[in-house]
Amino acid sequence: MKQQLEILLRCNSENEIVEFKEAKRNYDFNKLGRYFSALSNEANLKRVKQAWLVFGVKDNQTVVGTKFRASPKELQSLKKEVADKTTNRLTFVAIHEIDHSEGRVLMFEIPAAPQGIPIAWDGHYYGRDGESLGPLNLEEIERIRSQSRLTDWSAEVVPSASVYDLAPEAIKVAREKFFQKNPKLVxxxxxxxxxxxxxxxxxxINNQITRTAILLLGKSESSYFLNPASATVTWILKDRDGLERDYQHFDCPLLLSVDEVFHKIRNLKYRYMKEGTLFPEEIDQYDPYIIREALNNAIAHQDYELGGKVSVIEFEDGRLCFSNLGLFIPGSVESVIQSDAPESRYRNRFLVDAMVNLNMIDTIGSGIRKMFLIQKKRFFPLxxxxxxxxxxxxxxTGRVIDIAYARKLAEYxxxxxxxxxxMDRVQKRKPLKEEQAKHLKALGVIEGRKPNYHISAQVADHSGDRAQYIRNRAFDDQHxxxxxxxYIGKFGTAKRVDINGLLLDKLPDVLDPNQKDNKIKNLLQAMRKEGLIEPEGKSWRKSKTG
Known part of the structure; x- marks a missing residue:
C-alpha cells in the first residue's frame, strides 16, 4: 500500500477518482460520505475497480499526516457508519493506515458503483467534475442505470397472450396508420x-405478442399482462386556483386513447390583434402537432418499470402540462435542439420503433425543435x-404574454x-448561466446584473417596449x-417606512419585494458609512459631521 500511495502522490493533480484531504483531526462525516458517493460513481463511469480518498495529504500532494479517528476501533466503525447511509449499504473495500515518514496517512479504498446501480449518500447522488464535488448529473445517473438493462422492457414477449387479447378496432387503425407511413406496401x-x-x-416478434403490442393495441382488460407497469394516461382539468375540476383515466389500447385524450383537451379559440389591421386573428390555443408530439413522447419514453402513469394536466389559465416518469436520457433540452439529430439510444427502443411505424412519432430528432418553432411563430412562450x-x-402555454415584444423579438x-x-428565460425570470448571460450581453439584447437581467435598450426600442425597459433598468445608487x-433635508428626519414609500416604486421591476427591501437597507447603511446620515431612534437624520 505504500507503493500505491507513492503512485497516487506522483499524480499531477487530483482527478475524478483521487481526492486528497489534509483532515488533521476532525473531518465532517457528511462531507466524507458525499465524497464516497462521488468517487464510487466516477470509478464506475471511468470503468476502474476503485477510487481513493486519502487523508493526511494536502492538495499539492504534500504529506502532513492526520489524527482522524486515531483509535483503530473508531476507525473501523466508519465502514458500518458509511454503509448505513449509502445505496445497497456499499462501504469501503478497506481502510489502509500507512506509517509515512511525514506522518500517518489514511487511504480509503472506495469500490466502483456496481453495474447499473448509482450510489447515493443519504438519498442524493454525487459526482466529480475534475477536482470539484457536486451533484451527479442526470445523464450520468442514466448511464450507470442503463448498464443493467440487458433487455428492452417494451420488447419482452408475453407468453400467455395471443392476438385475441388485442382490440380489433385498434388493429384496424394501426393498419391505416402503417400504410400512411408505408404507401408502397398497400x-x-x-x-x-x-x-x-x-x-x-x-x-x-415471430408471431409472439410483446408488451408493446399490449400497450398500443391491447384490449382494456388485457392491461393486466403489463403488471406492475401501468398503461394509463390520466387527464386532469384544473381551475385558475389549481383546484381539480374534472379528470378521466385512459388505458389500453393507447393507440386509440391518444385520440380520446386529444379530444378531451378544451382547445379553445384565442384572439389577438394583428399588426396593421383592426380585425382579430383567431387561432387554436394549442397547435395539434404540439399536443400529439408531447403526449406521444411521454408514452414512448415513460419508464414503465417505475409503475407510474403518464399525465396531462390542463389549466384553465391556458397551460398544458405533460409528464412521464424516467430521466431525460439526452441530459438537456438544449443539447437536443442544438444537435437536431436522432438520439443514439432510447429507453424503449422496440416501442419507439413501433410508434414510428404507426406514424405516431418520428425519430429524426426534430420533434422537440419543431415544437419550439411552432410556439415562436405563434408569438407564444416557448x-x-x-x-x-x-x-x-x-x-x-396557449396565449400571448406580450405580443409586441414577442413578435419583434421573433423577427430580430x-x-x-x-x-x-x-431570451425566453429572461422573460420568464428564469436564471441564466454565466456564459449564457455573457453571450446575450455580447449580442446587446440584455442588460443588468446576475440574477436580475432585463431586456436591453436596443431590443426595447426594436420592440416598442421602451417603457418596460425604463421600469426594469436600475438608476445609479447616487440617484x-x-x-x-x-427628503431628510425637507422634513428633518425619515423613518424606514417613509424611505420605503419614497423609493419602492422607483426601484427596477426586475427586483422582487425582498430584493427591493435589501436594496434600500444597503443604501442606508452605505450612506451611514459615508457620513451622510445617522440613526436617531427608529428614524434617520443628516449626520452632524456630514
Whole structure:
C-alpha cells in the first residue's frame, strides 16, 4: 500500500477518482460520505475497480499526516457508519493506515458503483467534475442505470397472450396508420392476416405478442399482462386556483386513447390583434402537432418499470402540462435542439420503433425543435421543460404574454432559435448561466446584473417596449441617495417606512419585494458609512459631521 500511495502522490493533480484531504483531526462525516458517493460513481463511469480518498495529504500532494479517528476501533466503525447511509449499504473495500515518514496517512479504498446501480449518500447522488464535488448529473445517473438493462422492457414477449387479447378496432387503425407511413406496401398488404401485419409493423416478434403490442393495441382488460407497469394516461382539468375540476383515466389500447385524450383537451379559440389591421386573428390555443408530439413522447419514453402513469394536466389559465416518469436520457433540452439529430439510444427502443411505424412519432430528432418553432411563430412562450425527481414535464402555454415584444423579438434577424430560447428565460425570470448571460450581453439584447437581467435598450426600442425597459433598468445608487438626502433635508428626519414609500416604486421591476427591501437597507447603511446620515431612534437624520 505504500507503493500505491507513492503512485497516487506522483499524480499531477487530483482527478475524478483521487481526492486528497489534509483532515488533521476532525473531518465532517457528511462531507466524507458525499465524497464516497462521488468517487464510487466516477470509478464506475471511468470503468476502474476503485477510487481513493486519502487523508493526511494536502492538495499539492504534500504529506502532513492526520489524527482522524486515531483509535483503530473508531476507525473501523466508519465502514458500518458509511454503509448505513449509502445505496445497497456499499462501504469501503478497506481502510489502509500507512506509517509515512511525514506522518500517518489514511487511504480509503472506495469500490466502483456496481453495474447499473448509482450510489447515493443519504438519498442524493454525487459526482466529480475534475477536482470539484457536486451533484451527479442526470445523464450520468442514466448511464450507470442503463448498464443493467440487458433487455428492452417494451420488447419482452408475453407468453400467455395471443392476438385475441388485442382490440380489433385498434388493429384496424394501426393498419391505416402503417400504410400512411408505408404507401408502397398497400397492394402487398391486401393478403396479410393480422399476425403477419403485426410482425411487419414490428409490434410482435415471430408471431409472439410483446408488451408493446399490449400497450398500443391491447384490449382494456388485457392491461393486466403489463403488471406492475401501468398503461394509463390520466387527464386532469384544473381551475385558475389549481383546484381539480374534472379528470378521466385512459388505458389500453393507447393507440386509440391518444385520440380520446386529444379530444378531451378544451382547445379553445384565442384572439389577438394583428399588426396593421383592426380585425382579430383567431387561432387554436394549442397547435395539434404540439399536443400529439408531447403526449406521444411521454408514452414512448415513460419508464414503465417505475409503475407510474403518464399525465396531462390542463389549466384553465391556458397551460398544458405533460409528464412521464424516467430521466431525460439526452441530459438537456438544449443539447437536443442544438444537435437536431436522432438520439443514439432510447429507453424503449422496440416501442419507439413501433410508434414510428404507426406514424405516431418520428425519430429524426426534430420533434422537440419543431415544437419550439411552432410556439415562436405563434408569438407564444416557448415550451418549458422541467427535468428532475426522475420525471420529465413539459408545459405548453396557449396565449400571448406580450405580443409586441414577442413578435419583434421573433423577427430580430441576428437571433437564432437558441438565442430566443435564452431570451425566453429572461422573460420568464428564469436564471441564466454565466456564459449564457455573457453571450446575450455580447449580442446587446440584455442588460443588468446576475440574477436580475432585463431586456436591453436596443431590443426595447426594436420592440416598442421602451417603457418596460425604463421600469426594469436600475438608476445609479447616487440617484437614490440624493432622493433620501432631499427628503431628510425637507422634513428633518425619515423613518424606514417613509424611505420605503419614497423609493419602492422607483426601484427596477426586475427586483422582487425582498430584493427591493435589501436594496434600500444597503443604501442606508452605505450612506451611514459615508457620513451622510445617522440613526436617531427608529428614524434617520443628516449626520452632524456630514
Amino acid at each position: 397492394n402487398e398488404a391486401e393478403h396479410w392476416d393480422d399476425i403477419t401485419f403485426l410482425n411487419k409493423a414490428k409490434l410482435t 415550451p418549458e421543460y422541467e427535468l428532475g425527481n426522475n420525471r420529465v414535464q413539459v408545459t405548453i 434577424p441576428e437571433l437564432t432559435l437558441e438565442d430566443i430560447i435564452l 437614490y441617495k440624493q432622493l433620501i438626502i432631499e
